[in-house]
Amino acid sequence: MSKRGNTMLKGTFLGLILLLAGHQCLLAQSPVGTLGGKGMVRLSGNLVSLTSLSSLPLVSGDVVGTTGESAIIQLKDRSRLLVEKNSKVKVEGSGDKFSIYLLEGSLSYRLIPSSQTRIFAQNQAVNSALQSVGSVTLSSGAVVSSPKASPQIHAIAAAPEPAKKASPKECKDKPCDKNCGKGNDDKCS
Numbered sequence: 483m484s485k486r487g488n489t490m491l492k493g494t495f496l497g498l499i500l501l502l503a504g505h506q507c508l509l510a511q512s513p514v515g516t517l518g519g520k521g522m523v524r525l526s527g528n529l530v531s532l533t534s535l536s537s538l539p540l541v542s543g544d545v546v547g548t549t550g551e552s553a554i555i556q557l558k559d560r561s562r563l564l565v566e567k568n569s570k571v572k573v574e575g576s577g578d579k580f581s582i583y584l585l586e587g588s589l590s591y592r593l594i595p596s597s598q599t600r601i602f603a604q605n606q607a608v609n610s611a612l613q614s615v616g617s618v619t620l621s622s623g624a625v626v627s628s629p630k631a632s633p634q635i636h637a638i639a640a641a642p643e644p645a646k647k648a649s650p651k652e653c654k655d656k657p658c659d660k661n662c663g664k665g666n667d668d669k670c671s
Contacts, residue, residue: 521551
């Protein structure tokens with residue numbers, strides 16, 4: 483690794499430590515959700531690489547800004563938001579009541595049916611209590627809202643459970659035996 487690459491890696495790591503340390507002070511508040519994805523994002527002014535993390539906690543007041551990649555916010559009530567690339571949102575709330583403010587760009591959302599989350603753009607509510615899926619974009623100062631979400635949010639909203647492997651038919655021992663079919667069949671009963 484080059485000296486410059488090593489310095490960038492150390493800088494990213496140090497930035498992450500400072501971000502998490504600063505976030506610990508805020509974590510006296512209960513987290514309202516998590517932030518995930520890949521690529522670089524700004525979290526309350528700090529540049530963070532999500533490629534090396536599974537997720538970061540979000541607290542009320544956090545501002546998430548994306549650059550070249552989108553990011554996923556999962557709220558505590560399991561509702562999901564896809565913050566499109568080159569976008570910025572502010573997350574507020576506590577308990578099960580959340581407000582998401584689109585400050586720049588676009589976002590798609592898939593809210594659980596009982597969610598009390600409200601989506602705002604330019605201080606105007608863009609979703610009703612009955613609307614659980616949609617998208618909103620700020621374009622040239624105008625708010626464009628749609629009852630359709632980005633196709634990407636459908637892919638992340640409900641990841642299927644991995645299929646269980648069927649036990650080989652010639653296996654005589656118990657189907658849940660991890661060694662089933664590996665030559666121990668005559669030893670098991």
